[in-house]
Amino acid sequence: MEETSPSHFLLLLLLLPLSMAASDYDTFVHCLSNHSIPQNQISTIVYAPNNPSFTTILQSYIRNLRFATAATPKPLIIITPLYETHVQAAVLCSKLTGKQLKIRSGGHDYDGLSYVSAAGVPFIILDTFNLRSISLDTTTNTAWVQSGATLGELYFKIASISKTHGFPAGACSTIAVGGHLGCGGYGNMLRKYGLSVDNVLDARIVDVNGRVLNRKAMGEDLFWAVAGGGAASFAVVLSYKIRLVLVPETVTVFRVEKTLEQNATDIVYRWQFVANKTDNDLFVRLLIQPTVNKQTGKKTIRTSFISLFLGDSNRLMTVMNRDFPELGLQKQDCMEMSWIQSVLYWANFDPNNSTNVLLDRTYAAKFSKRKSDYLQTPISKVGLESIWNKMMELGKPGFVFNPYGGRMGEIPAAATPFPHRAGNIFKIQYSLNWE
Known part of the structure; x- marks a missing residue:
């Protein structure tokens, strides 16, 4: 029997993680396909480490450089869902393949919890940045906001239709709704209106079994948890229904x-x-x-x-x-x-600037x-x-x-x-x- 040389053995060790990653990717993609996700959609939302866009997507929502080093554990896969069905399939496939699922919206958590796992624990990032729709109803003073929308986008949308409505949340415009409301959400109107979660009326989630549930379907205990209790520990929040608050014109x-x-x-x-x-x-x-x-x-x-x-x-x-x-x-x-100008002021923008700066995710x-x-x-x-x-x-x-x-x-x-x-x-x- 021919012996394996040290150089060949070293090459084998170097290639082993790549082959394992490829295997993880293929298994995950096959699972998504089995859950009725078309191949042309899979190719645009699933990224393996050998994909040229993988590093860009990973780093684009890393807000703390402590977790952007060569030693920082990297995900096996990043999935960037476009539709709720993509989230359902991702939850089920991460469960079936035994991989930890990290949920990232804006990436502003101070210790990288949404995009870093413990050393040696294989994980997948589900990044919600494509899920950013906002639907407002000023007749009922409510809005549905998807988890990937930023606070800046929410404030911009509110101000585009009303001078007397606002929402009590943070000053940083690049924070996303998912993590902010999922963990409490405090801002400069908390003494008047409480935290963001004090103004959450409903939520749509994907639970561990891949079901899409609203507040009534999930029950009050789970709703209580996803509205301020670290939502990603319990479910993937697709969107929140929030109460808009009244603000004076001046x-x-x-x-x-x-x-x-x-x-x-x-x-x-x-x-x-x-x-x-x-x-x-x-x-x-x-x-x-x-x-x-x-x-x-x-x-x-x-x-x-x-x-x-x-x-x-x-x-x-x-x-x-x-x-x-x-x-x-x-x-x-x-x-x-105006209230929206105060949003700019508190975000360290010139209050006389165009509100379009609130849409910048940089x-x-x-x-x-x-x-x-x-x-x-x-x-x-x-x-x-x-x-x-x-x-x-x-x-x-x-x-x-x-x-x-x-x-x-x-x-x-x-x-x-x-x-x-x-x-x-x-x-x-x-x-x-x-x-």
């Missing part, structure tokens, strides 16, 4: 910055007692970052108070002078605009890490000063304080899978980006 925004030299510690301390108790129309986010004082060259902390007020600037000034005079807000700090991916906490007791001034010192020492981390209260405190903790309701003053997000 809203007001402002951004006021204070450094330590401008009494920032005292102002932040006071913010903790005001932001969750003030008028429900007012949301004042607080950004905290280490920086350098340009005049002295010394390290300092910059605090940015960024607001959306559902009303005009005159009423806003009345509320601020009554509840938060310590900030020193002036009328000239306030900008009146996102500058970066290395990042995010974690969150919930505060039920205000941080003392000594505690704040300790935080400032550590931030200036490290130089990089940023904090985002999002106030709760209002509608958030009225919804029972068990009403949705998101339990952080009454008693929480604000949410802290710790953020770190690097090159």
Whole structure:
């Protein structure tokens, strides 16, 4: 018997993963065909690693470069369904072939959960970016939105037919509806209208058995889970029926910055007692970052108070002078605009730009890490000063304080899978980006 040379053995090892991948692809494609997916459709929605478009599709919705390295586990297959029947077949075929199915909509999950699996666990990505239809009905104040649609596309669609409707969701326009609503969804109208999931009325899903179910068919327990409980753990959400909310024709925004030299510690301390108790129309986010004082060259902390007020600037000034005079807000700090312009403003676009920018799915991916906490007791001034010192020492981390209260405190903790309701003053997000 002829012996296998070391070089031949090495070549065999190198080719083995490719042959296994080819086998996985062929088996999966054969299964899709058996579930009545035409071959000409299969060729346009299923991508194996040897497909020239595989890497582009994989990376196009990776928002965190921590999970775009050579060492990051890659999927065996990516499927990009065009129709609900494609999703049904993908669920059944991943089940029949014993492969883990990862559901990706916008890819904004901070730790790559929608497109990375544990080392050694073979997986398939089902990417919903083609499923992006939006159907609005302002007579009933409702909409059906497919999971692959972005928040920007939803906001754009709403504004194209109404100046007095909106939806309470995030500020980042490239986040997709599937992951956002599937895990809660918070934004700058949460004190008025709660989370995104507090405004979900129905859903269409594909369950583990490949059935398309609505709220009535799936039952209240499963509906409860897919509306805020990490939907991809229970089903593939095809679309959500949401409640549109009413917004005034004129809203007001402002951004006021204070450094330590401008009494920032005292102002932040006071913010903790005001932001969750003030008028429900007012949301004042607080950004905290280490920086350098340009005049002295010394390290300092910059605090940015960024607001959306559902009303005009005159009423806003009345509320601020009554509840938060310590900030020193002036009328000239306030900008009146339409709700959709405030969406642009909060997404860091020029509010006078065309709303077409909300349709751009391009996102500058970066290395990042995010974690969150919930505060039920205000941080003392000594505690704040300790935080400032550590931030200036490290130089990089940023904090985002999002106030709760209002509608958030009225919804029972068990009403949705998101339990952080009454008693929480604000949410802290710790953020770190690097090159």
